[in-house]
Amino acid sequence: xxxxxxxxxxxxxxxxxxxxxxxxxxxxxxxxxxxxxxxxxxxxxxxxxxxxxxxxxxxxxxxxxxxxxxxxxxxxxxxxxxxxxxxxxxxxxxxxxxxxxxxxxxxxxxxxxx
Amino acid sequence: xxxxxxxxxxxxxxxxxxxxxxxxxxxxxxxxxxxxxxxxxxxxxxxxxxxxxxxxxxxxxxxxxxxxxxxxxxxxxxxxxxxxxxxxxxxxxxxxxxxxxxxxxxxxxxx
Numbered sequence: 228x229x230x231x232x233x234x235x236x237x238x239x240x241x242x243x244x245x246x247x248x249x250x251x252x253x254x255x256x257x258x259x260x261x262x263x264x265x266x267x268x269x270x271x272x273x274x275x276x277x278x279x280x281x282x283x284x285x286x287x288x289x290x291x292x293x294x295x296x297x298x299x300x301x302x303x304x305x306x307x308x309x310x311x312x313x314x315x316x317x318x319x320x321x322x323x324x325x326x327x328x329x330x331x332x333x334x335x336x337x338x339x340x341x
Numbered sequence: 342x343x344x345x346x347x348x349x350x351x352x353x354x355x356x357x358x359x360x361x362x363x364x365x366x367x368x369x370x371x372x373x374x375x376x377x378x379x380x381x382x383x384x385x386x387x388x389x390x391x392x393x394x395x396x397x398x399x400x401x402x403x404x405x406x407x408x409x410x411x412x413x414x415x416x417x418x419x420x421x422x423x424x425x426x427x428x429x430x431x432x433x434x435x436x437x438x439x440x441x442x443x444x445x446x447x448x449x450x451x452x
Contacts, residue, residue, distance in 0.1 A: 260439065269345075269429050269442030270385065283439050317384055319440075326435040327373035327392055332384040 229254050231320050231333035239339045240308050248303040248336045252320030259301040260330060261293060262317040270317055276301050277324050305338075313340045344368050347430050347443035356452050360417040364430030364443055367411065371432035374406060374413045375440065379427045388428075389415065420450045 232251045240246050252259050258277045262270035272285035276295035295301045299320075305312055315337050319330035345366045354360040364374075373392050377385035389404040391397045391413070397404045403416040413432075417424055427445040 258438070262440075262442075267444075269347075269431075269444045270440075272439050272441065275437070275439060283437050285439070315384075321438055324437055326433055326438055327390075328438045329375070329387060329390055330438060330440060331387065332377075335384045 231318060231331055233316075233318050233333040233336050235336060236334065237337045237339075239341065241341050242308055242310060244308050244340075245304065245306045246308060246338060248305075248316050248318075248338075249300065250303070250318030250320075250333055251300045252318075253331050256320040256322050256331075257299050258321045258323060258328075259295060259299065260319045260321070261301070261303045262319065262332075263287075264315040264317055264335075266314070273303070275324075282324060308340045310340050313338060342367055343443070344441045345430055345432055345443035347428075347446045349444055350447040351449045352446055353449045353451060354417075354420045356420060356422060356450055358420055360420045360424065360448055360450070362415040362417075362428050362430075362446050362448070364413040364415075365411055366413070366430075366432045366441075368432065368434070368441070369411070370434045371441070372435045373433040374404070375431045375433070376402075376404060376413075376415045377429040377431065378424075379429055379445065381426075385429055417448070420448075422450050422452055424448060425450045 260275040261273040431440040
C-alpha cells in the first residue's frame with residue numbers, strides 16, 4: 228500500500244522564480260492538504276483540495292496556488308519566490324473533509340530560495 | 342497568543358523514565374487532537390489521536406485531553422533513545438480537517 232509521495236525531495240531556486248511541487252496521496256485517500264514548515268517551527272496550513280477544488284485556505288498570499296487532478300494528486304505552485312519561502316513543504320492526505328480525520332504526511336520537499 | 346502552544350524544550354529524560362509533554366490551545370472550536378513525532382530532517386509521523394475528554398493509551402504512549410482546561414498532554418513511558426525527536430501537537434475543528442500545529446517540543450532521551 229503506497230503511502231504519500233512527494234517530488235522533488237530537494238529544490239534550490241533564486242528569488243523571483245517560480246516553483247511547482249507535486250504530491251500523490253495515500254491509496255484510497257481523496258483529500259490533499261499542504262503545509263509549510265519553517266526551520267524550528269510547526270507546520271503551517273497553506274490550503275486543502277478536495278474534488279479538484281480548494282476547500283480551505285490558510286493565511287498565505289495569492290503567490291501560493293494549487294491544483295488537484297482527477298486522480299487526486301496535487302500540485303503546489305509558488306510564484307515570485309522570496310527568501311522567506313525557504314522551508315519544508317509537506318503534503319498530507321486524508322479521506323474526506325470531516326473533522327477529526329487523520330492526516331498522513333509525505334516525506335516533504337525542502338525548498339531553498341537564494 | 343498562538344492557537345496551539347507547546348514548550349519548545351528540550352525536555353531531557355533519562356532512559357526508562359516517563360516523558361511528559363504538554364499542549365494548550367485557544368480555539369474552543371477544536372474538537373480533535375493529534376500528536377505527531379518528527380525526527381530531524383523527516384516529516385511528521387502520527388503517534389496518537391484523541392477526541393474525547395480523558396485518557397487514551399496505545400502501547401507506551403498515553404494521550405490526555407481536558408477540553409474544559411483546553412489542555413492536551415502526551416506521556417511516553419519507558420522512554421528510549423529512539424524516542425528522541427520533536428513532538429508536535431495539532432488541533433482540528435469539527436468541520437474541515439485543517440490542522441493547527443504548535444511549535445513542537447524537542448525531547449532528548451539520554452542513555
